[in-house]
Amino acid sequence: MTRKLISSGSPFEKTAGYSRAVAKGDWCFVSGTTGYDYATMTMPETVEEQARNCLKTIEGALKEAGFSLSDVVRNHYYVTDASFADRVFPIFGETFGEIRPAATMIVCDLIRPEMLIEIEVTAFRG
Numbered sequence: 001m002t003r004k005l006i007s008s009g010s011p012f013e014k015t016a017g018y019s020r021a022v023a024k025g026d027w028c029f030v031s032g033t034t035g036y037d038y039a040t041m042t043m044p045e046t047v048e049e050q051a052r053n054c055l056k057t058i059e060g061a062l063k064e065a066g067f068s069l070s071d072v073v074r075n076h077y078y079v080t081d082a083s084f085a086d087r088v089f090p091i092f093g094e095t096f097g098e099i100r101p102a103a104t105m106i107v108c109d110l111i112r113p114e115m116l117i118e119i120e121v122t123a124f125r126g
Helices: 011-016 047-064 082-096
Strands: 003-006 021-024 027-034 072-079 102-107 117-124
Touching (some): 027 047, 047 082
Parallel strands (some): 072 102
Antiparallel strands (some): 027 117
């Protein structure tokens, strides 16, 4: 089975020694993805905008690996404030409402203060 490494172009990938996603066989594992706009390396101020950027980056990584959002079977959501849950749930519903992957949300600190959300997904197409 071939192992395919996907990059989003983030400088963090080389510095920290990871890939945006790793695809092997019918599986694709997408690393925790924050809300940066990697074209401009800017971070939006709101958790909603950051969540949308996370999902856009994740969707691009999945597509490059030969997968789609409809292949997602597991999501991990990390937010820095529990009050963000009600603000991002509708966005997740728009994206995953028909797909309905297993999901967990964790309230935690992230590595930079401007980061309000991080999303990690696992996809399977078998």
